[in-house]
Amino acid sequence: MRRLSDLAPALAGALACTWFVSSAAQPAPAPAEAQDLTFVRLTTRQYQHSIHDIFGSNVEVKDNKVAPGFRDEGLLALGTRKLTISSAEMEQYEDLAQDIAAQVVDPGRRATLMSCRPDDESAADDECAASFLGQVGVLLFRRPLSEPELRMYVSTHSEAAGQLHSFNAGLTAALAQMLVAPDFLFRVEVSEPDPQRPGQRRLDAYSRAARLSFFLWDSTPDAMLLAAAESGALLTEEGLTAQVERMLMSPRVEHGLRAFFSDMLGFDGFATLSIDTNLYPKFTKYVHEDAEEQTLRTIVDQLLRKNQPYGELFVTRETFLTPSLAALYGVALPRSQELGGAIPWVPYEFPEHDPRVGILSQVSFLSLNSHPGTSSPTLRGKALREKLLCQKVPPPPGNVDFSLVQDVNNPKFKTVRQRLTAHSTEAMCAGCHKITDPMGFALENFNTAGEFRTTERGEPIDASGTLNGRSFDGIQQLAQVLKETPGTSACLITRAYSYGTERKPSREERQWLTALQSELAKEGGVRWRELMHRITLNPDFYTIPGAATLTVQAGR
């Protein structure tokens, strides 16, 4: 590879300083079974969940600050297919690996994870190490280790144990090596020719297990799922169904749900959210921290616990509040919190006719899609279109003249809506702004911090707008429109499928998704477990679209 040879110094001889050496100028042509591998980077949360699920939740995983990645087709998940690991991130992973390995191997914890003990604590013990590393390796790499692989890790342990005169240190070294291996840091997807569709490729059993569990549980496959992969059960419809149904009954489904909606609703924006607290003193850091959790709890409660259809999220008045959120929303929240006790999450229902309806009225939506000092119907309308309706809003043209936008202190244009009126009357602006602003106007009763208001600088707020020809006034009506619009659930279904496969659906898949939506609509709406069930039992979910088998190389 060109880059490597840049780095490899051009020195001859036995100088003991070679970095890499390419053993030949060009690699041999790939044999037919080659190019069967791709890999997807784990997210921070998936990394943490995996460690906790394998080694126990009392293993501390330090905060792992990797780059947030980038959004493709509305989802960060698709970006993970295109990401690699930079030096700075690798630094952190190496540090984390050493730290986690040391914790696992710590005498206090070791006994629960290892069934053997070394003969001599100050020296290597290949047999015991092999037993431990073999077991743990399956869980970490989500597939069994090959003989040479296991030997390599065992020999890492024995060398390190020799150099540092400690079995534990040797084991730490080997375990850390596994934790920085690409097989752990990435979700490796191995494909094989699909017997049902000649010319196509599909994921092998272990890769299926991984895709399934990261989709449903946002974590690594457990031992039972791996066993189903090993036995081949996962490749059969009955076996797959049994696993899917087992997994959907697990409380871990909540992790998967949270990870999905965090991605779809853009909650990575919380890391950089900045609302001006000079102007909005109620937006304390507690509100900032609680806002994301409020919405996720609402979603978990509605879609998992109560098994409500997706549309309910927009019209439900049920949610959960903390004292800080309650103060921001202007409602009383009785609490019997002890002095110095943990801040409680209290289930709360807004009364009938209250404007706080659905997730659009929650701080997470209102503030994330807004400016630090003022609200923005454009940003909110754009978010509605892009995040909830899967529509694309074109970016502003490069040479737009914003001098049309008035001075915010202009006495003639007091409300944001009035200031944006010119945007809807100027032809150059109206094309896009009429896609975004009308929906955003319905939310103008909420300022940028999420507080309710009926006036802005003394002018009453006009919250009327239209969507697809349906007009509405205020958020209650907008919420109803969203709930009833087929595009809303179509968007969710498409996003869910994309999220699970980390790619755009193919044409055939899109047809299938459309048909799925009609079926679910007849059943009263899209329910999360049912949706997961259908998606994960669709064989296409495990195919690699467009990847045909390579032509066989001559004389390999």
Add this chain to the structure above:
Amino acid sequence: MSTHQRLSRRQVLRGVVGGVAVSVGLPVLECFLNPSGTAYAATGAALPPIFGTWFWGLGLTPGHWEPAASGNEYALPEHLAMLEPVKAKINLFSGMQVFLDGKVNQNHFSGAQCQMTGMVSRNGSDYTTSIDSIIGNHFGQRTRFRSIEVSCDNDRRSTWSARGENGMNPAEVSPLALYGRIFGPDFKDPNSADFTPDPAVMVRKSVLSGVTEQRQALMRRVSASDRTRLDEYFTSVRDVEQQLAVQLERPSPLPACSVPPPVEVENLGTLVEQTRATHRQFVQLIAHALSCGQTQVFNIAMGSSFSPLRKPGEASAYHQLTHEERIDPQLGYQPTCKWLAEQQMAFFLEMVQTLDAIREGDSTLLDRSLVFAYTDHGEARLHSMKKYPVFTAGSGGGRMRTGYHIAAEGDTVTRVGLTLQQAVGINAGSWGTETNRATKPFSEVLV
């Protein structure tokens, strides 16, 4: 190249460590020189050049920053008056533009992308190797860190540095965390009297080299596009391995190196005061890191190109103001925006002066550096791709002349990048693609 015998790192270390007293560090081997031989050694040869980039969002007030005269006897206009103390050590370029060649102007992206990578992509996410990586590769990695990226607006995505095509290098946003990374327990003070390589570090290093041994097997099995991603992963593993390797060798003393006091308090946020404080902390850390030989490449971003910089009491942040603030009819510009641009120029001044304050013999850290300062738009209000303000600071150890204003009306901004690459000795006849392909460096400033 194919005559090399294949030796694994592990074999190397085993030979040195096993049975041999571990008190003598590995000698400074010639393999730690790059092909052009400009490396430092314990012999006291010239210290290596430094390359850095400094990004600020939303440009300057157009029409108010361009000096009337060109050459090395120009006067700084009022808008840039604060740079007077460092005028002799910087260069200012005006008049250049970014050519879109019919592509969509990805606002607040294409301009910076072009200056850092030489090309403009169709969409707002494709990105490729940036100039700091190009120059860093040319330097070869002899320092503990390949490069250091920081951002002063608490957003890890405010970065324009990339190794390849598989994502940008994330920025460090916390001075506290950066202090720990550089000067924490893994730091080996080059001026410290005693030195013992730590066997635990050797083990850590060989763990990583064991990882890289799987490279060939994996590379065979992935598609072509995935190969570059995998390759970058393995390169990152090697970078960390290199960091550990540096800890295993006795460093050459660096008289200018001093460990900075630990960072205790940080104040992250987007108000001007907060950004100033964070920037100051970062610049101090980076300056010390450079003078202590911890890295040769750095990237500082004041923040995202949609600058969230805020003046206290102002409801809107900088980016929103560039579009919404009225142009004052008397003054002829947007007053708050001009003020905010000047705040950022004050930060630039502070960065330059901080580097200049570290003496290294007869010269300063700044003299050894080449810093490239760039922004996203020539006029933020209109998302204009014309008339970009561009600075360089420092002479790279005498490789670039300073004190010049060069008006390059209508030229592509990539001329600056080409000039910088030639200055450090890269044999590049051109840089950039399509109309942004520059072939003529600024010979006025090349030595």
Add this chain to the structure above:
Amino acid sequence: MECEFQVMSIRKPLSKILPGMNVVGACLTAGALLMTAPDASAESRGYAISLIYTASYSDQDHCPNGGNGGPPEMKQRILMSRGYTREQAFKIVASNDVDENGKTIDFRMRGTLDGEPVSVAIFPTSYPDPHIETAQGRYAYGFNLDGKVDSSSFEDPETHEQGVDNQMWRVLGCFTNYQVRRPVIPYNESIVWDTAIDSMPAWLVSISGEDLSKDGEVTVTFDRALNIVMRNAHGQVLRGSSYTIDSDPRSHSVFKGRIEDGVVTVEPADFFMQGESQFYAVLRLTQARLRLTLHPDGTVSGVLGGYQPWLDYYHYLSIRGENDGLVDLPGVYYAMKRLADADPDPATGENRAISAAYYIEAAPVFLTNGAGQIVSTAYPGDAHEPGAPAQRKDGAVQQNAVAQQ
């Protein structure tokens, strides 16, 4: 009966608090479970005290002899009484209380008991009365508690009520710390209050009446909360936060009164509020009176006065010590004893209570009771919307509608 409280359906957690009680979204009539239940058709507004301090009113003529100063001046006087010259005394105090022999003087232990040095904070009478200067002048905040207008009375600077009894002001008013006037508040109290409210259960007020926008009868109650005050991003009391009233009857004080032109005045009653040490461990006043102004922005402020056991206040200062309380402790003790004007001890005839006045500021919050019912609502006021009419419609939504912007 029309319910004008915003009552919502409470779910599981509350049924854990009150097992067996099934509170649904119903409206409760007066007297059922609400302890301080006003009439069901009435309005009740809740407040959390955001600031309370000795109501100081400083004037140029109220300390004609120059005042008592603060700890530096006090120490200098003590040194001069021991024979040092003024210059020597100044030098010692300026060098951190180190005398000419290099020894640090411990002013605290200047008392003598049975021949041993003792702390004057704990044993104020172990040191002779320094005869601090007491405040004179025309004005002091407070109320006419005894109904008399005589030479020992003041005039209230805001209401110009005559015969105001505030002997505590006389005692304290010539120490630098107290020689302030609103909006400045006594320094030692401001520091301690600021720390206290972060660890002390909130002090709550509710004002209830038929329609508080009109003149009429009102009831004012004070209660202690179960919760600590919540702060907003500016460090002020978070408007609209919620507090559960502590049902302990000790810290429950009820006043009956009237509201006229937005100002509440009450009939005398007793006041008791449990606090925290380092601040007022307890604040209790007999024959207490109250004057509260309801401001358009929703906050209230005013004066609470009455007879306070003077040892309570002395205790507060002595815990702080002279360096933090910023007073001469024996001086205050002797002066309080001398100037106390109520509640004579049957045995000695000496007065145990002293007339006092405190200034209160409070921010609008929700008050709830142990059953989870809203007892008082957070009145939003006009916030800072110039020109906007105060949202005063009944009904839960509108009442919460106009939040601050």
